[in-house]
Amino acid sequence: MTKTIYIVGLGLIGSSLALGIRRDHPEYRIVGYNRGEQSRMIALEHGIVDEATDNLSQFAAEADMIFLCVPIQQTIRFLEELSNLPLKEGVLVTDAGSTKEAIVEAAETYLSARNIHFIGGHPMAGSHKTGAIAADVNLFENAYYILTPSRLTQADAIPRLKEVLSGLHARFVEIDAAEHDRVTSQISHFPHILASSLMNQAGDYRKDHPFTQHFAAGGFRDMTRIAESEPGMWTSILMTNRASIVERLAEFGERLKDIQQLIEAGDEEAIWQFFDQGRRIRKEMEIHKRAGVDSFYDLFINIPDQEDTILTILELLRGISVVNIRINEDNRADIHGILQITFKNKEDLERAERIIRDQTSYQVFVD
Amino acid sequence: MTKTIYIVGLGLIGSSLALGIRRDHPEYRIVGYNRGEQSRMIALEHGIVDEATDNLSQFAAEADMIFLCVPIQQTIRFLEELSNLPLKEGVLVTDAGSTKEAIVEAAETYLSARNIHFIGGHPMAGSHKTGAIAADVNLFENAYYILTPSRLTQADAIPRLKEVLSGLHARFVEIDAAEHDRVTSQISHFPHILASSLMNQAGDYRKDHPFTQHFAAGGFRDMTRIAESEPGMWTSILMTNRASIVERLAEFGERLKDIQQLIEAGDEEAIWQFFDQGRRIRKEMEIHKRAGVDSFYDLFINIPDQEDTILTILELLRGISVVNIRINEDNRADIHGILQITFKNKEDLERAERIIRDQTSYQVFVD
Structure with a gap:
C-alpha cells in the first residue's frame, strides 16, 4: 500500500531524507512544506517532492508519516500546531533536531491526547552547504541516525520508521532522549562553547598583543573552526540543553583549576601524564575510524x-x-x-x- | 669568505635549516651534531651536512654560527656546556625552541662573560614527520621565523643571521622574548591544554555514557587533534612558559563562568552575541589567509x-x-x-x- 510522507522543511536534511526515502520506495507520495520559496521550487523542479506548500496544514491530514526538519524552536511550535490540525489515525511524527529532550517533552505535551506516534530523531549528518539545492541521496550513508523513543512510541512505530528510511543506509541507534542530550553536550555542544570562548579570548588578547592576530597556526585553526558556525542554531541548542551543558562547563572548570595547580607547582611528571592520557584516550575513540572501516x-x-x-x-x-x-x-x-x-x-x-x-x-x- | 655553520640537532628542523642555508650559500662548511646515529648517518649520506659528530665539543671551536635545534631543556643544557668550551670570538649562537624567555635567560646567564652573540629563534614550521629523513629545503618558505633579541645581541647580529638564513625564504619578525611567550601561550600553549582537557573529560564521561565513544564527529575531532601530540615536548613548553599559560588559564576560567551564567539565566540574546562575536573575530584572523595570498x-x-x-x-x-x-x-x-x-x-x-x-x-x- 502506498504511503504519503510529509517532509516539513525542505532544507538540506529534509530534502536529502526525501531522496533517501524515495530510493527504496518509489511508489510513495512525498509532499513537502517550506516557508521560503526557493527551496520549495527547487524541490519540486528536481522531483525531490511530488507536491509542495507553504501552509503546514495543507498536507497534514493526508500524511502517514510527518518529518519535522526545521530548527529546534520551530519544531516545537509545529508540534503544537499539529495538535490542532486534523491528522490521520496512527500518524507517525518524527523530527531531526540536534537536541532531543525538549522536543520529546513538547511532543508528549501536545500530541498525547490523540492517536499519534512520536519518535525523536537525530540524523548525525550535515554538509558544508544548505538548502534543497544541496540535497544528497547519500547524505546519511553509514551515518548514525539516533532515535529517541517517547511515551508516544508504540511497539511497532520504530520498525515502521526504519522501513520507510531503509534507503538512507544509515546506522540506527535507539537512545533515551535525555542520554542523547548528555552525550552530545560532551562531544558537541560544550566543545562549541570552548571553541567560541577561545576565539573571544584571542580576540580580546590581540588588542594588547597584536601578534596574536598573525601567528595562529594549524592547531589553533582546527580548534576554532566550529566557532564560525551559525550563531542562531547554536543558541537554540544551548537553550534546549541547558542542564547537561552547564554540568559539563562546571566540571571542565574544575579540570582547568587542577591543571593550573600542576603548572604552578611545576609538577612535570603529572603534566606529562595529563598529556599522555589525552593522547591515549583519543586513539581509542571511534573518531579514528571511518564508517564501516576499521582504520585508515x-x-x-x-x-x-x-x-x-x-x-x-x-x-x-x-x-x-x-x-x-x-x-x-x-x-x-x-x-x-x-x-x-x-x-x-x-x-x-x-x-x-x-x-x-x-x-x-x-x-x-x-x- | 666562507663560514662554518654548526647545526646542533639533525632532526627535521636542524636538517631543513641546513638545506635552506646551503641553498644560498653553497660555499659554507656545514657541520652537524646529533646524539642518535640514524639521523646523523642520513644527514651525511644526503649531503645535508659535510661532517657530523655525536660529541658537542668537536666542532664548537670552529663554528662562526651555532644553531641549537634540540628540545628546550637540552637547549638550556647545551648553552651551559658551550660556556665551558673554547669558541670563536664573536660566534653567533641561536636556537629553535618553542618558548623563548627561559632560553634567552639561560643564554644571558651562561654566555655573557664572553664575546658571544645570542639571538633567540623560533621558526614557526613543522611537519607530520620527524628526523633528518624528512629534511625539506622549503620547510620555512613563507613561514614566520621569530627572532627574540637578548642582551647578547649586538647591533650587527640580526643582519648577520638573516644573511645566513636568506635561502629559507622565511618571514623574519623581531619580538621581545617575553611577548613571544605571551602570544604563543594564547594561540598555541593554552589551546593545547584545552584540547587535552577536553579529551580527558570525554574519556571520563564515556565510563558512564558509552555512546560518547562513538558519536564524536568533525567538530570534536578537529578540536582534539593536537591532543595526540608528543607529551614530552608539550610538558617542556608548559614548564618553560608557566606564568603566561597560568594567566590565560585563569582568565579562561572566568569566561566559562560568564557563559555558564548566561546559559543558566537563559539569556538567549547574550548567548547569540557570544557565538556571533567568536565568528566575527575568527573571520578577521590571519588564520584565514595563506602565506602571501590574501584570501582563498x-x-x-x-x-x-x-x-x-x-x-x-x-x-x-x-x-x-x-x-x-x-x-x-x-x-x-x-x-x-x-x-x-x-x-x-x-x-x-x-x-x-x-x-x-x-x-x-x-x-x-x-x-
Missing part, C-alpha cells in the same frame, strides 16, 4: 609546489580507489607540503606506495 | 563515491594550478562528500567552475 590506510607524499603534481600522482594510481586526499600545508606553519592519500585497504596502500616509489623521486611515508 | 579561492564539488572521480576532475582542470585539495567527508557525520579545491586566484577559480559545470553533471558551489 594513509600514504604521505612530499610534493613540490608545481602545477599538475597531484594529477600526475593520481594518473599513476589510476584504478586504485582513493577514499580521501588532502594537502597538509596550510600557511606552512604547522604541516608542510605533504599530500596525504587515504586508501580502503592495506593492499591498495602497498600497491600505491610501490608505484610512487618506483615511478617518481618523491619522498613517500606510510604511517 | 575555493571550489566545492559534490562528488559520488566512485573510483577515479578525482582524477577525472583534475584531468579536466589540467594546467590550472591547484593550491590545495581535500574531500570533506570523514565519517559522514559532519561534512559529506564534497571535494574542495583551492586555487591561487579568482580567474583560475572561475575557469575551473565553468569547466566542471559544462563538462560534468556534478553539483558545484563557490564560496
